Amino acid sequence: MSTISKPVAFIIGYGSNLGPAIARKFRSEGFNVAVSARTLDEKAAKEDGYLSIQADFGDIASVRNAFDRLESELGPAAAVVYNAYSSNNTSPSDPLANSYETFLNNVNVTGVNVYEVARRTKAGFEKLPAETPRAFIGTGNLTPWVHFHTLLGLSVGKRAMANIVEASARAYGPQGYRFYFAHEVKGSTGGPQPQPTGQAHADVFYRIWQQKEQGPWEVCFTETGALYDRAAGKVVA
Numbered sequence: 001m002s003t004i005s006k007p008v009a010f011i012i013g014y015g016s017n018l019g020p021a022i023a024r025k026f027r028s029e030g031f032n033v034a035v036s037a038r039t040l041d042e043k044a045a046k047e048d049g050y051l052s053i054q055a056d057f058g059d060i061a062s063v064r065n066a067f068d069r070l071e072s073e074l075g076p077a078a079a080v081v082y083n084a085y086s087s088n089n090t091s092p093s094d095p096l097a098n099s100y101e102t103f104l105n106n107v108n109v110t111g112v113n114v115y116e117v118a119r120r121t122k123a124g125f126e127k128l129p130a131e132t133p134r135a136f137i138g139t140g141n142l143t144p145w146v147h148f149h150t151l152l153g154l155s156v157g158k159r160a161m162a163n164i165v166e167a168s169a170r171a172y173g174p175q176g177y178r179f180y181f182a183h184e185v186k187g188s189t190g191g192p193q194p195q196p197t198g199q200a201h202a203d204v205f206y207r208i209w210q211q212k213e214q215g216p217w218e219v220c221f222t223e224t225g226a227l228y229d230r231a232a233g234k235v236v237a
């Protein structure tokens with residue numbers, strides 16, 4: 001099977017920005033790559049050498065089908081990147097303005113359904129050869145630590161993902177099943193990066209995958225791919 005010769009990367013949330021940069025990086029490092037979103041250009045993905053898996057990660061049956069298809073066509077993934085998110089802004093003066101259904105979709109797509117993604121990821125990790133590095137990397141942002149007035153649904157979702165990642169990293173990281181919440185900040189301010197940088201995500205995510213030990217579950221980096229220490233408020237490497 002392909003997993004013996006090439007590791008598999010599964011990029012969930014393959015849009016116009018981060019997904020393609022991350023997929024290209026893993027492909028260039030010798031991975032078989034599968035990409036997923038609700039809408040995909042299957043022809044273009046095929047030309048790029050990717051398996052395209054159409055799926056709605058807001059729908060748990062669709063999440064499970066996506067992993068079934070991944071495993072039957074390419075095998076279990078050694079790198080799973082969760083980049084999908086859902087956000088409907090509110091006004092700062094009325095954070096409860098969105099309907100429950102809108103809020104719930106934001107939370108499920110961004111975070112809660114990552115619980116099932118993490119379960120399927122770990123089950124896949126257990127099937128890989130002992131020497132294969134393996135990591136789940138969720139694309140994060142500052143919302144677990146900083147209050148953003150208009151982003152309640154996104155923020156609750158990212159906090160859920162951060163919790164799932166932290167618990168999984170603590171429990172399974174020592175066995176080599178590593179979990180990360182990785183996010184970019186502006187190097188000059190440590191603030192949010194409204195247009196996150198594809199190349200920095202790609203380089204940092206591949207570096208994370210190569211790491212031998214779990215290390216911190218939060219990985220904060222800048223637009224150059226340098227690590228950023230949030231507590232100290234400065235670039236560290």
Ligand SMILES: NC(=O)c1ccc[n+]([C@@H]2O[C@H](COP(=O)([O-])OP(=O)(O)OC[C@H]3O[C@@H](n4cnc5c(N)ncnc54)[C@H](OP(=O)(O)O)[C@@H]3O)[C@@H](O)[C@H]2O)c1
Pocket residue numbers: 012013014015016017018019036037038039040055056057058059082083084085086109139140141142183184185191192193194195196
């Ligand atoms: N560090 C920061 O300050 C910062 C700033 C902005 C964004 N971010 C984070 O960066 C990540 C994405 O950025 P990006 O620039 O790559 O965005 P993007 O190009 O819009 O990609 C997002 C992808 O998620 C997919 N998606 C959305 N809902 C989905 C669903 N229900 N099921 C499956 N796929 C779904 C979208 O495709 P479909 O719509 O076709 O499904 C799209 O492919 C997010 O996690 C976001 O929170 C971080």
